[in-house]
Amino acid sequence: MHFKLHPKLIGLCAGLLLSTGIQAQMVELDRVAAIVDNDVIMASQVEQRMNTIRAQLAERGAGELPSDEVMRNQVLDRLVLESIQLQMGERAGIQIDEGTLNQTMAQLAERNGVTLEQFRAALERDGIDYGLAREQVRRELIINRVRQRRVAERIQVSDQEVRNFLNSEMGRYQTAADYRLAMIVLPVSENATSEEARRQSEAADEIYRELQAGADFTSLAVSRSGGEHALEGGELGWRKAVQLPPAFVNAVDEVGVGGITPPLRSPAGYHILKLLDKRGGDNLMVNEYRVRHILIKPSEIRSEAEAAQLIQRLYERIGNGESFENLARAFSEDPGSALNGGSLDWVMPDAMVPEFREMMVATPQGQVSAPFQSQFGWHILQVMDQREVDMTDEMREQQARNLLQNRKFDEELQTWLQEIRDEAYVEIKS
The missing domain is CATH 3.10.50.40 (Chitinase A; domain 3)
Structure with missing residues (x-):
C-alpha cells in the first residue's frame, strides 16, 4: 500500500532539533555551527534539516530552490530559535510523557487517514527515521507549550473589544x-x-x-x-x-x-x-460537551513528575470504582470546578486549550480519559454528554x-x- 503524507505532517516531523540523544548519533569530525546560550548546534544538524526541507519542498512541487548558502542561513536561524525555546522549556520543567507522545503520534496518523504502522512505514519510506521523528514531535510539543505560557500571558482581550468586533462588518461575517x-x-x-x-x-x-x-x-x-x-x-x-x-x-x-x-x-x-x-x-451548528475534569498543578513543592504520578493514581482509583465527583472535590486544583465535582458544565471545543480540546473530542461519552498535560497542569476528564446546538449570543x-x-x-x-x-x-x- 503506497500513499503520500500530507505536507503538514511531513513538516511537523521534518528536521531534527537539539538533543543529547540525537547528538550522540552525529558523525565523527562534526563541527559546531553555533553556540546558543548553554546549547550548541552542530553542522550536521543544519545539513540534516536542509536535506529534509529540500525533500519536503520537492514533495510540494516547488520550483527552483534557493542556494545552499541562503537555505543554510535560514535553517540555522530556525534552529537557533528552536534551541532558545527548548532551553526555556527545560528551565520551566516542561516535559512530554510517553503516553502523551504516543497519543500525539496516533493522532497524526489518524488525521492522515492511516494506521500508526502505516504512518511509520510512510515516514521511513520518505527517508525519515521514525524514532527521530518521534523525538521531533516531542520537541514541537515542548515549544508549543513554551509559547502558550510565555506569549498567551501577554495577550488580553477586553469585553469592549469583543462587543466592537461583533458589531463590526468583519464580526458579522x-x-x-x-x-x-x-x-x-x-x-x-x-x-x-x-x-x-x-x-x-x-x-x-x-x-x-x-x-x-x-x-x-x-x-x-x-x-x-x-x-x-x-x-x-x-x-x-x-x-x-x-x-x-x-x-x-x-x-x-x-x-x-x-x-x-x-x-x-x-x-x-x-x-x-x-x-x-x-x-x-x-x-452555524456547533458541538458542545458536558464535561468534568480533575486538574493537578506542578508547584514549588510538587515537581512535574510528582504531579504526573498523582494524576495517574487518581485515574487508577476512578478505574477501580471510586467516584470521579468525590475525587475532584478532594484533589482538583481548578477552583472554578472543584466544588462542583469537577464539572465545567457545557463547553465548546474552541473555548478550551488545544490539549484539553483534542482529548475531550477524542474521549467517548461516559469514559474517563487517560492523564494528559496542558499549560495549566495535568488533567483527566470525563465527557458526560454531547449535543449539537445553534450558534447563540454567548457562543458568538x-x-x-x-x-x-x-x-x-x-x-x-x-x-x-x-x-x-x-x-x-x-x-x-x-
Whole structure:
C-alpha cells in the first residue's frame, strides 16, 4: 500500500532539533555551527534539516530552490530559535510523557487517514527515521507549550473589544469563509529607521515583480521571507477571516484563489499573500460537551513528575470504582470546578486549550480519559454528554474572543521570537 503524507505532517516531523540523544548519533569530525546560550548546534544538524526541507519542498512541487548558502542561513536561524525555546522549556520543567507522545503520534496518523504502522512505514519510506521523528514531535510539543505560557500571558482581550468586533462588518461575517494562505514577510522592527523601512518596502516590491513574472512563491518564501513559516514555503494553513487584519482579507478576496497580493504594510513589516484555497463557513451548528475534569498543578513543592504520578493514581482509583465527583472535590486544583465535582458544565471545543480540546473530542461519552498535560497542569476528564446546538449570543462572544486572541497571539508571537533572539547569547561559527 503506497500513499503520500500530507505536507503538514511531513513538516511537523521534518528536521531534527537539539538533543543529547540525537547528538550522540552525529558523525565523527562534526563541527559546531553555533553556540546558543548553554546549547550548541552542530553542522550536521543544519545539513540534516536542509536535506529534509529540500525533500519536503520537492514533495510540494516547488520550483527552483534557493542556494545552499541562503537555505543554510535560514535553517540555522530556525534552529537557533528552536534551541532558545527548548532551553526555556527545560528551565520551566516542561516535559512530554510517553503516553502523551504516543497519543500525539496516533493522532497524526489518524488525521492522515492511516494506521500508526502505516504512518511509520510512510515516514521511513520518505527517508525519515521514525524514532527521530518521534523525538521531533516531542520537541514541537515542548515549544508549543513554551509559547502558550510565555506569549498567551501577554495577550488580553477586553469585553469592549469583543462587543466592537461583533458589531463590526468583519464580526458579522466571522463564519463566512476560511482561507488557506501562504505569506512572504519582510519584517520591519519598531525601532527601524525610515531608511531601513524604505529598503524593506523596495525589497517587497521587487519580490512582487518577480512573482508577477512567474517566479515560484514557495522558493521565494524559503529564500527571502523573514517570517516564522519561511521554511514551509510560507504556508500558514487555514485561517478564519477574523484572524486576519481586514486589509489582508480584502486583498486576498480581490485576487481570488491562486492569486498573489501586492505588498501589504502592517506594524510588523511588509507582507505578500498567496491565496491557496478558500472554503465557506456558513454552518452555524456547533458541538458542545458536558464535561468534568480533575486538574493537578506542578508547584514549588510538587515537581512535574510528582504531579504526573498523582494524576495517574487518581485515574487508577476512578478505574477501580471510586467516584470521579468525590475525587475532584478532594484533589482538583481548578477552583472554578472543584466544588462542583469537577464539572465545567457545557463547553465548546474552541473555548478550551488545544490539549484539553483534542482529548475531550477524542474521549467517548461516559469514559474517563487517560492523564494528559496542558499549560495549566495535568488533567483527566470525563465527557458526560454531547449535543449539537445553534450558534447563540454567548457562543458568538466566546468565538469572537478566541479569534481575537488567536489574531493577537500570531502578532505577538513574532515580536516575542525577536525579543528572545535578541536576549540570547548566540555565536555563529564560520
